Amino acid sequence: MSRNPLIVFEGVSKSYTLHYHFTGGIKNFLFHLPSYIRKARSSSYCALKDVSFEIRRGETFGIIGKNGAGKSTILGIIAGVLKPTRGKVAVGGRISPLLELGAGFSFELTGRENILLNGIILGLTRKKVLDRMDEIIEFSGLGEFVDQPIRTYSSGMLSKLAFSVVTSLDPEILLIDEILAVGDLNFQQKCLEKMMSFKKSGVTIVFVSHSMKQVEQICDRAMWLENHVVRAIGDPGTITGEYSSYWKDR
Amino acid sequence: MTNKKKVKSRNLGYFKDLAIILTQKEMKVRYKNSFLGYLWSVLNPLAFAFVFFVAFQVVMKIHMKDYVLFLIAGLFPWQNFTNSINASPMVFLMNSTLIKKVNFPRHILALTLVLHDSVHFVLSIPVILFFMFVYHRVPSLSLVWGVPALLSVQILMTYGIALFLASLNLFFRDLERLTTILTTALFYFTPVIYSETMVPDKYRVLLKLNPFAMLMISWRNLFLNGSINPVYAGAALGYGILFFCLGYFFYSKLAWKFAEVL
Numbered sequence: 001m002s003r004n005p006l007i008v009f010e011g012v013s014k015s016y017t018l019h020y021h022f023t024g025g026i027k028n029f030l031f032h033l034p035s036y037i038r039k040a041r042s043s044s045y046c047a048l049k050d051v052s053f054e055i056r057r058g059e060t061f062g063i064i065g066k067n068g069a070g071k072s073t074i075l076g077i078i079a080g081v082l083k084p085t086r087g088k089v090a091v092g093g094r095i096s097p098l099l100e101l102g103a104g105f106s107f108e109l110t111g112r113e114n115i116l117l118n119g120i121i122l123g124l125t126r127k128k129v130l131d132r133m134d135e136i137i138e139f140s141g142l143g144e145f146v147d148q149p150i151r152t153y154s155s156g157m158l159s160k161l162a163f164s165v166v167t168s169l170d171p172e173i174l175l176i177d178e179i180l181a182v183g184d185l186n187f188q189q190k191c192l193e194k195m196m197s198f199k200k201s202g203v204t205i206v207f208v209s210h211s212m213k214q215v216e217q218i219c220d221r222a223m224w225l226e227n228h229v230v231r232a233i234g235d236p237g238t239i240t241g242e243y244s245s246y247w248k249d250r
Numbered sequence: 251m252t253n254k255k256k257v258k259s260r261n262l263g264y265f266k267d268l269a270i271i272l273t274q275k276e277m278k279v280r281y282k283n284s285f286l287g288y289l290w291s292v293l294n295p296l297a298f299a300f301v302f303f304v305a306f307q308v309v310m311k312i313h314m315k316d317y318v319l320f321l322i323a324g325l326f327p328w329q330n331f332t333n334s335i336n337a338s339p340m341v342f343l344m345n346s347t348l349i350k351k352v353n354f355p356r357h358i359l360a361l362t363l364v365l366h367d368s369v370h371f372v373l374s375i376p377v378i379l380f381f382m383f384v385y386h387r388v389p390s391l392s393l394v395w396g397v398p399a400l401l402s403v404q405i406l407m408t409y410g411i412a413l414f415l416a417s418l419n420l421f422f423r424d425l426e427r428l429t430t431i432l433t434t435a436l437f438y439f440t441p442v443i444y445s446e447t448m449v450p451d452k453y454r455v456l457l458k459l460n461p462f463a464m465l466m467i468s469w470r471n472l473f474l475n476g477s478i479n480p481v482y483a484g485a486a487l488g489y490g491i492l493f494f495c496l497g498y499f500f501y502s503k504l505a506w507k508f509a510e511v512l
Binding site for chain 2: 095108
């Protein structure tokens with residue numbers, strides 16, 4: 001089973017120090033120094049407790065759980081944006097960034113300019129983005145809107161633009177956070193197809209979703225997070241079934 | 251070995267592409283809706299030059315030949331410096347979505363800011379030359395190497411300070427106000443609207459402790475006399491390297507926490 005795991009989490013815990021008292025500013029900090037230090041030591045929030053799992057090369061791995069269970073924290077740690085407090089994490093591949101609507105988009109720029117900006121931020125060279133520009137615009141289906149500033153876009157159009165940029169990447173690991181929840185049915189279908197073709201070409205996908213149907217459809221395995229700990233890992237059909245009935249019984 | 255080299259050159263290319271595209275973005279975003287974009291960056295120091303001219307030469311009768319030219323030669327570089335510094339506390343905050351989602355060298359955002367203002371400064375040099383022409387001065391050939399040299403020092407210094415302020419501001423969000431106060435104070439402690447020779451002898455040694463004084467005096471001498479005092483410029487370079495190292499050290503200690511506190 002553990003042949004060639006691409007992502008390994010071993011007893012990973014993540015707690016955040018609550019910084020709200022710091023962000024009050026230097027003035028407050030200096031005037032209330034002792035109580036600040038006390039608070040900073042005692043207050044922390046635990047987002048993940050002793051989480052262990054492995055994701056194999058070429059696998060599509062779904063993560064489900066209610067809001068605040070720690071799903072996005074896991075993606076953040078895989079992406080290297082967050083650092084685990086305890087435990088070991090090994091990631092062995094080129095990672096696409098966490099995909100979420102419009103991360104890094106600049107609202108004053110046009111769709112076309114944002115494609116270039118986003119593509120480079122996501123790790124492509126300038127030349128590559130320009131070469132694939134037509135393809136990306138074609139996929140987005142935005143037509144002539146692509147030359148409008150994106151502050152005029154609807155949220156559906158934004159997600160189309162965001163996902164279209166992703167399609168032009170060639171990552172080894174794709175992290176997807178709820179991106180398929182928006183956009184019209186037609187486009188959702190297109191995204192699913194694109195993900196399937198990524199999957200076929202051997203890309204490892206980590207997929208966070210609230211749509212049990214999508215998880216069942218796409219994933220090879222799924223993990224259920226509950227209250228910051230792993231509740232179950234296994235066949236997506238079984239897991240999503242348990243998850244749904246768990247919430248029905250409540 | 252060659253593989254390692256490849257990765258390195260790939261990273262360097264990525265870094266370059268990223269820096270260029272982000273600088274372009276900054277330029278487009280800031281001036282997209284105004285035709286006067288370029289004009290603003292020139293108008294600001296010119297307006298201040300006018301104000302100081304009225305205050306000090308017309309009203310307070312300061313004795314200095316070609317005071318307007320003197321002001322302009324100092325105010326333009328100073329403006330370049332403070333624009334970056336005053337904007338730097340916000341640079342990570344404003345790009346929070348990016349920092350939370352993408353693992354890329356974040357210090358590039360601060361670099362972008364500094365480069366953006368430097369491009370504006372370079373574009374405004376013809377205005378300085380125009381005023382030299384008005385005052386019958388001939389620009390020296392040494393500008394050709396002097397401007398890139400001093401600009402590099404200034405970028406190094408500003409970049410370091412910007413990194414420090416941008417990182418710290420994520421933890422203390424009122425740093426922005428403090429920064430504006432400090433840059434205003436620094437402006438009057440630095441020989442921009444007065445010359446270093448007007449500083450009383452017993453305080454002149456303090457000028458040496460002011461990194462910005464070293465740099466601003468060098469800029470003005472370069473424009474007005476076509477010469478650079480190697481001691482001053484060297485001191486500025488020394489301060490620049492020091493600031494950059496400190497800023498980068500500070501940033502690298504805090505960088506892993508950025509995504510958490512944003």
